[in-house]
Amino acid sequence: MTSAEYERERAEVEKTWAEKPGWLGQLMVVNHRTVALRYLVTTFVFFLLAGLMAAAMRLQLARADNDLIGPDLYNQLFSMHGSVMMFLFAVPVLEAMGIYLVPLMVGARNIAFPRLNAFSYWVFLFGGLMIFIAFALDIGPEAGWFSYVPLAGPEFSPGKRQDFWAQLITFTELSALIVSVEIIVTAFKLRTPGMTLKRIPLFVWAQVATAFMVLFAMPAVMLGSSFLISDRLVGTHFFNPAEGGDALLWQHLFWFFGHPEVYIIFVPALGIVSEIVAAFTRRAVFGYLPVVLSLLATAILSFGLWVHHMFTTGLPPAGMSFFTAASLLIAIPTGVQIFCWIATFATGGRLRFHTPLLFVVGFFFIFIIGGLTGVMVASATLDSQFHDSYFVVAHLHYVLIGGALFPLVGGIYYWFPKMTGRMLSERAGRWQFWLFFIGFNVTFFPMHILGIEGMTRRIYTYSASSGWEGLNQLATGGALMIAASVVVLIANIISSLRKARTAGDNPWDAPGLEWATSSPPPPSNFVRPLVVTSRTPLWVTPHPETVIGLPTGIRSVLVTRVHDAEPHHISVFPTPSIWPFLSAIAVTILFIGSIFTPWALVWGAVPVAIGLIGWFWPTKEETATHCKYEVKPPREAPPPSEPAELRL
Amino acid sequence: MHSALQPVGPRAELIADLMLLFFAVSAVVYVIVIAFLVWAIMRARERAVQLGPAATAQADRKSKVAVGVGAALTVLTLAGLAASDFIVGAILRQPPADPLRVLVTGHQFWWEIEYDDPVPGNRLRTANELHIPVGRPVQLIFTSRDVIHSFWIPSAMGKMDLIPGRTTNEIIQVSQPGTFTGQCAEFCGFQHSKMRLTLHARPAEEFDAWRQRQLAPAREPQTQEARRGQQVFMQSSCILCHSVQGTAAAATVAPDLTHIASRRTIAAGSLPNTPSALASWVLDPQRIKPGSRMPASRLPPDDLSALVAYLTSLQ
Numbered sequence: 001m002t003s004a005e006y007e008r009e010r011a012e013v014e015k016t017w018a019e020k021p022g023w024l025g026q027l028m029v030v031n032h033r034t035v036a037l038r039y040l041v042t043t044f045v046f047f048l049l050a051g052l053m054a055a056a057m058r059l060q061l062a063r064a065d066n067d068l069i070g071p072d073l074y075n076q077l078f079s080m081h082g083s084v085m086m087f088l089f090a091v092p093v094l095e096a097m098g099i100y101l102v103p104l105m106v107g108a109r110n111i112a113f114p115r116l117n118a119f120s121y122w123v124f125l126f127g128g129l130m131i132f133i134a135f136a137l138d139i140g141p142e143a144g145w146f147s148y149v150p151l152a153g154p155e156f157s158p159g160k161r162q163d164f165w166a167q168l169i170t171f172t173e174l175s176a177l178i179v180s181v182e183i184i185v186t187a188f189k190l191r192t193p194g195m196t197l198k199r200i201p202l203f204v205w206a207q208v209a210t211a212f213m214v215l216f217a218m219p220a221v222m223l224g225s226s227f228l229i230s231d232r233l234v235g236t237h238f239f240n241p242a243e244g245g246d247a248l249l250w251q252h253l254f255w256f257f258g259h260p261e262v263y264i265i266f267v268p269a270l271g272i273v274s275e276i277v278a279a280f281t282r283r284a285v286f287g288y289l290p291v292v293l294s295l296l297a298t299a300i301l302s303f304g305l306w307v308h309h310m311f312t313t314g315l316p317p318a319g320m321s322f323f324t325a326a327s328l329l330i331a332i333p334t335g336v337q338i339f340c341w342i343a344t345f346a347t348g349g350r351l352r353f354h355t356p357l358l359f360v361v362g363f364f365f366i367f368i369i370g371g372l373t374g375v376m377v378a379s380a381t382l383d384s385q386f387h388d389s390y391f392v393v394a395h396l397h398y399v400l401i402g403g404a405l406f407p408l409v410g411g412i413y414y415w416f417p418k419m420t421g422r423m424l425s426e427r428a429g430r431w432q433f434w435l436f437f438i439g440f441n442v443t444f445f446p447m448h449i450l451g452i453e454g455m456t457r458r459i460y461t462y463s464a465s466s467g468w469e470g471l472n473q474l475a476t477g478g479a480l481m482i483a484a485s486v487v488v489l490i491a492n493i494i495s496s497l498r499k500a501r502t503a504g505d506n507p508w509d510a511p512g513l514e515w516a517t518s519s520p521p522p523p524s525n526f527v528r529p530l531v532v533t534s535r536t537p538l539w540v541t542p543h544p545e546t547v548i549g550l551p552t553g554i555r556s557v558l559v560t561r562v563h564d565a566e567p568h569h570i571s572v573f574p575t576p577s578i579w580p581f582l583s584a585i586a587v588t589i590l591f592i593g594s595i596f597t598p599w600a601l602v603w604g605a606v607p608v609a610i611g612l613i614g615w616f617w618p619t620k621e622e623t624a625t626h627c628k629y630e631v632k633p634p635r636e637a638p639p640p641s642e643p644a645e646l647r648l
Numbered sequence: 649m650h651s652a653l654q655p656v657g658p659r660a661e662l663i664a665d666l667m668l669l670f671f672a673v674s675a676v677v678y679v680i681v682i683a684f685l686v687w688a689i690m691r692a693r694e695r696a697v698q699l700g701p702a703a704t705a706q707a708d709r710k711s712k713v714a715v716g717v718g719a720a721l722t723v724l725t726l727a728g729l730a731a732s733d734f735i736v737g738a739i740l741r742q743p744p745a746d747p748l749r750v751l752v753t754g755h756q757f758w759w760e761i762e763y764d765d766p767v768p769g770n771r772l773r774t775a776n777e778l779h780i781p782v783g784r785p786v787q788l789i790f791t792s793r794d795v796i797h798s799f800w801i802p803s804a805m806g807k808m809d810l811i812p813g814r815t816t817n818e819i820i821q822v823s824q825p826g827t828f829t830g831q832c833a834e835f836c837g838f839q840h841s842k843m844r845l846t847l848h849a850r851p852a853e854e855f856d857a858w859r860q861r862q863l864a865p866a867r868e869p870q871t872q873e874a875r876r877g878q879q880v881f882m883q884s885s886c887i888l889c890h891s892v893q894g895t896a897a898a899a900t901v902a903p904d905l906t907h908i909a910s911r912r913t914i915a916a917g918s919l920p921n922t923p924s925a926l927a928s929w930v931l932d933p934q935r936i937k938p939g940s941r942m943p944a945s946r947l948p949p950d951d952l953s954a955l956v957a958y959l960t961s962l963q
Binding site for chain 2: 070071072075143144148150151155156241242246247248281282283286287290312313314317320321324325328329331332335336338339340342343345346347348349350351353361364365368369372373375376379380381382383384385387388389452453454456457458459460461462463466
């Protein structure tokens with residue numbers, strides 16, 4: 001095939017996969033990268049807002065008996081900070097990395113179920129806007145991100161504040177479940193030919209493990225929040241001990257989700273670490289199989305730990321010992337991965353110390369402390385002292401910031417050139433790293449000591465006689481350094497976006513398929529599906545073989561078999577559509593309406609039904625295309641007119 | 649300073665020792681892992697750009713052994729830590745001989761404390777101050793009247809939650825006289841921050857004497873002003889929630905005031921127990937502890953000072 005023919009094919013594929021122009025076209029987008037970038041920007045804005053709330057709390061706590069912020073606002077601030085960071089930042093931002101990268105890494109042209117993907121973003125956005133608008137109107141949540149009953153129940157939290165919290169959960173869980181389904185199907189069915197199970201990039205394995213955790217964990221909290229909202233809205237008594245309900249039922253439901261939640265945030269970040277370590281040591285991560293098995297083991301074990309959040313509720317001792325042992329057990333797969341990365345450093349090529357790697361090294365220094373304090377709080381005996389004290393505040397920030405945010409920021413520096421075609425400044429990156437690393441430790445290390453000295457969580461003030469003032473001042477100083485590092489990151493991104501696109505396809509000389517296409521990639525990611533023969537395809541050859549013969553005039557996607565990624569059939573992917581956006585609005589009306597009246601479930605179902613009918617209404621043209629390319633003709637019938645044969 | 653690492657009783661000492669063990673093991677593990685990491689990175693900075701496949705395969709064989717040994721050591725370390733936790737846990741769960749029984753009930757935002765006794769007339773109710781005899785184990789039986797609270801005195805014992813509809817219990821034992829502070833550890837609403845308590849440990853004889861004094865009904869007011877204060881108390885909304893043994897005030901919604909003047913603080917550790925603090929608390933509790941369940945009283949100044957005189961006479 002001549003290059004002129006190739007160019008013609010490229011132009012035609014690009015035209016087929018292009019989004020619709022205009023503002024209406026913006027609402028119809030189904031491209032996974034556009035949706036992912038929207039997710040990334042949205043979650044980053046939510047992160048900044050929740051970070052400002054943390055800064056406000058640190059200012060209040062900088063002095064004993066301070067009266068800068070009263071209890072009403074303070075309780076809303078920490079409830080918002082926790083809920084937003086968990087539900088509107090940490091989980092979705094790592095999912096957004098998955099939405100962007102998983103299809104690219106497995107060589108697919110789009111994510112599976114692209115319209116559903118667009119729908120998930122709109123639902124997420126509307127849920128996030130709802131909670132911030134509620135907070136701005138002084139009806140933000142006030143019972144913590146964990147909303148323990150009976151405090152969050154109808155008797156002790158009158159008004160609508162906790163109802164907004166419960167519906168925030170419904171919104172974010174819905175979008176998270178949708179994304180999980182897409183990630184699993186994309187990783188299992190849309191892999192490019194040759195990408196067998198043992199050649200799947202580690203980041204993709206991490207995303208798959210996370211997606212399965214979401215599928216099993218989220219229903220528990222959705223059930224819990226539905227019980228809560230029914231207790232509050234229609235007077236059921238699921239959690240009311242006076243009527244035969246049980247206050248601890250909520251804790252079981254919440255933590256059955258809440259503990260896997262930590263790993264839902266942390267496991268994708270492990271995937272980022274693996275990708276960055278491989279690229280900068282110029283070798284595939286040592287111990288592919290143990291690392292993959294560790295990811296899966298973490299996902300499974302994470303469901304056996306939830307009671308370690310309830311060690312002080314007076315549960316029977318046998319149960320406590322079981323959950324102590326299970327909680328210690330999960331340190332093993334994480335340890336194995338750390339050892340494998342160290343072995344990779346020890347046996348790789350010459351290290352290139354760019355900013356992404358710097359953040360990964362920072363991850364080791366901080367996260368291991370969080371892991372070790374995790375071993376301490378896993379002990380039921382010790383937890384009776386640590387539980388609900390600032391020791392746990394320190395522990396969880398070491399785990400989540402060290403374990404997830406450092407790799408994430410490293411990942412942003414690493415994939416930014418792919419997403420935008422531009423490099424971020426290395427110099428600013430180093431400044432940001434050191435400000436963040438030092439500021440983080442100055443903020444959170446003293447909290448270990450404060451916890452041991454008896455400072456409890458979620459207090460808006462403390463007396464001067466407690467002796468906690470000095471370390472609290474230190475922590476507030478560190479928080480300001482973290483704020484400065486975030487400002488450097490924003491400045492770095494803005495100044496880099498104003499420069500020319502000079503990054504090239506593969507600025508880091510990295511091995512993954514996402515680096516085989518242009519930066520940013522064309523609408524279909526790849527002009528033709530690539531063929532993979534190794535775990536590190538671009539180190540074998542910078543220009544892998546391609547699959548030819550896919551129809552160009554329709555959105556054709558090659559579906560392969562789960563285990564060996566042999567081509568199976570062609571699937572015709574959906575085109576841009578306004579229905580996901582309209583359906584998301586209908587769902588939003590139903591969810592927000594049901595905060596105020598149970599009848600919203602009845603009448604709100606009507607617009608949702610209309611939205612879904614519009615979404616799935618079959619057109620003759622679409623059905624004809626599907627029949628032509630997707631339905632296998634009977635043996636004796638002549639082959640379809642357009643050749644769908646595959647030549648590898 | 650009241651720290652979990654400065655224990656004042658045998659049980660808290662055991663936990664503190666276990667904590668130090670975990671800290672020591674963690675420190676060793678951290679240093680070893682970070683040392684390997686730094687060594688690996690240093691080595692990798694001075695190497696050829698990329699190793700050949702043969703060299704990598706040879707290095708991988710060594711790595712396999714190293715990672716295997718690391719994983720095995722991790723398992724052993726964790727097993728040791730788990731065993732030490734189980735042992736300490738088993739010791740702490742042994743039922744004590746002849747404990748003093750005290751019922752602690754959580755309220756938004758104060759602690760109701762009741763000393764159990766087979767003779768109903770010898771049961772004693774007080775608030776926010778737990779007095780115990782030195783050396784004798786005390787069994788605390790917890791429940792809550794409203795939301796979940798958690799009882800914590802770091803230098804004397806770990807936490808235990810107070811859960812409505814359930815009872816939980818924990819033992820506290822202190823081996824030296826002194827006053828130790830604690831506060832509610834489970835977020836319980838508006839004034840979670842100011843739900844504090846103090847533990848007073850004193851020799852057995854002193855404790856018994858204290859208990860006898862507390863069992864006595866309230867002293868009759870001695871001065872003219874205190875008598876007027878008693879009238880104010882009985883005729884205002886105070887008696888809807890508070891009780892003073894020996895008078896008509898017998899409500900149990902709020903702390904028992906029979907011997908309020910003997911306590912060191914008021915409003916669950918928010919204010920020192922001085923006449924002026926008492927006056928400002930009675931007048932406008934919401935300014936001092938916004939969200940507290942105590943309503944403001946609109947008493948004229950002379951009624952207020954009479955009331956304070958009465959309350960300070962309740963030794």
